[in-house]
Amino acid sequence: MICMTSSISHVELPHSISLLEQMASKSIEKGPFTYVHSGAGNESTLRANEAAFEDWYIVPQYLNDVSFRDTSATLLGTTFPSSFALAPIGVQSIFHPEGELASARAAAACGVPFIASTLSSYPLEDIAANLGNTPRWYQLYWSNDEEMAISMVRRAEKAGYSAIVITIDTSLLGNRERDLNNRYSPLKLGKGAANYLHDPVFQGRFASPPSADDPEVIKNIVDIIFNPSLTWENLKTIKEHTKLPILLKGILHEEDARKALHHGVDGIIVSNHGGRQLDGCISSLEALPSIAEIVQGKIPVLLDSGIRRGSDVVKAKALGADVVLLGRPFIYGLAVAGEQGVEHVLRNMINDIDVTLALSGFASMKEVNSSLIRRKK
């Protein structure tokens, strides 16, 4: 992999995500860039995610003392500096050789919570070792091979992850036409294999240590990642195997929010996977208000898909999200300048949220409510 601009310093990095995205397109090869940038189908959901934020105006109120501001958020008993965490993003070594280790260090430097993907390029234990004291959760693709899923949950507990995020919108991979046209599949290249290769249960199935260079091993992994047979009933099994809080990522329908409450889930993430799974589906922001209405604050509601700037975070908060997840933007930072690039994106985001809060007339993120926004006519 080439990383042509890895020597770029912090000060030279742009402050808008669109410019960073352009730089990323020149920093890495076409396959990986398209992989992060594109969506499923004709990308209508991908477009809808960002467009949905434009449907709302912030209507500020002034002459409130905003000289001291509290942008912090508390989730599942943990407080962190700003109302966002890093979305789980797999295969990060296709964007920068240090992959998740670099983004974990940047998250640690800023105290931004990190969600490690099942399909990380580095083992979850190594990622944890780079996270300092920053909160960390483990995103699980609940494998069709249950022994493997349980083994990963055990390892996540042992490595200090404090919640399990189960992604429910990926019974199989979305139809990503651009990646198919590019014949580009990071999974088939073995870039998301680390958590399997380092797993004692997985290793126990081979006479010699399994390697990403072995096509049979990779095929074996690709065959067990996803689990299209999962149902709400399976949640019981998952709960039997961990005491950690469980969040479901990929809730879009009000009925699923009701079922999540009914099944004793500890949090939900309103998400369409950044438009990478079901094309033509509802944008996350559009889905949020009615879901927040059903949840009534009983469990945390998070949102991702389309968060690009501070005003997006404030709008999501006003429509009922407790916290949002940042996805593609930090990967553009990673692609352009590794750890420094991610840290640059995080610091910009923290600052932009703070400025937006003050200019909206609020001194605390916790006070933001629907009175702050109005839908465009």
Ligand SMILES: Cc1cc2nc3c(=O)[nH]c(=O)nc-3n(C[C@H](O)[C@H](O)[C@H](O)COP(=O)(O)O)c2cc1C
């Ligand atoms: C390159 C890439 C890899 C991703 N990998 C995962 C993953 O392993 N697990 C997961 O639950 N979501 C994954 N996602 C989805 C993100 O967690 C998040 O839902 C999405 O990026 C939000 O959309 P946005 O980046 O446009 O804001 C991935 C997204 C991207 C762009």
Ligand SMILES: O=C(O)C(=O)c1ccccc1
């Ligand atoms: O691309 C994704 O959205 C995703 O979840 C994933 C991540 C790594 C490998 C395969 C799929």
